[in-house]
Amino acid sequence: MSRHDAEVRTKIKARLRDRPKQLLLISEARIGADGKNIRANWKVIVAEEIEAIVRSASKGVGKARLGWLAGIIDGEGWITALTNPGWHVRLGVANTDERIIMAVMDISHAICGSQGNLRVEIRENSKWKNRFDWLVSSRNALIVLKVIEPFLIAKREQAQLAILLQERITFSKAKPLSEDEHGNRAVLLDGLHRLNKRGE
Numbered sequence: 001m002s003r004h005d006a007e008v009r010t011k012i013k014a015r016l017r018d019r020p021k022q023l024l025l026i027s028e029a030r031i032g033a034d035g036k037n038i039r040a041n042w043k044v045i046v047a048e049e050i051e052a053i054v055r056s057a058s059k060g061v062g063k064a065r066l067g068w069l070a071g072i073i074d075g076e077g078w079i080t081a082l083t084n085p086g087w088h089v090r091l092g093v094a095n096t097d098e099r100i101i102m103a104v105m106d107i108s109h110a111i112c113g114s115q116g117n118l119r120v121e122i123r124e125n126s127k128w129k130n131r132f133d134w135l136v137s138s139r140n141a142l143i144v145l146k147v148i149e150p151f152l153i154a155k156r157e158q159a160q161l162a163i164l165l166q167e168r169i170t171f172s173k174a175k176p177l178s179e180d181e182h183g184n185r186a187v188l189l190d191g192l193h194r195l196n197k198r199g200e
Helices: 003-016 021-031 038-060 063-076 098-112 138-151 156-170 179-198
Strands: 077-082 088-095 117-121 131-137
Touching: 038 098, 038 138, 063 077, 063 088, 063 098, 063 138, 077 156, 077 179, 088 098, 088 138, 088 156, 098 131, 098 138, 131 138, 138 156, 156 179
Parallel strands: none
Antiparallel strands: 077 088, 088 131, 117 131
């Protein structure tokens, strides 16, 4: 086993260390004891890991909580994508009630193992309420969107495009990007921006 393969195998196992046992078994089966074919299998490993998390969250979190989160995102959230720094999908919710954001963070943690990021905007005018933002990006955004997409109404199309885009980002490690890959991402990004502009 080459030094590179050993490093890749170590990183994959470290990422899965705190995941459910079945995910570790999946990775071990795909990687193999000697670490062979890691380069060929890493996409399968990551894809199966993500799908296992999605299935687990869809069953374990409960439809009521997932439906509630989807409703909050439909009404108070946004789904977008950025190219700097690096291509990534971002999912967020803004609210002046801290309890709403705390509940969102709790469900996010139950879905993907991350509460996401909390940003607080303190208003200087005492007549205005402080604003609380919840943000989750990249792979965690992908997992949350895949879990709640069936429950979304107003932002379902945005979620579907964002899922397709983040999957391309997650499973494409080529640098620099090929013209075809850049073009495919640009089409999805433009479609997402158009839907968001329509919803303003």
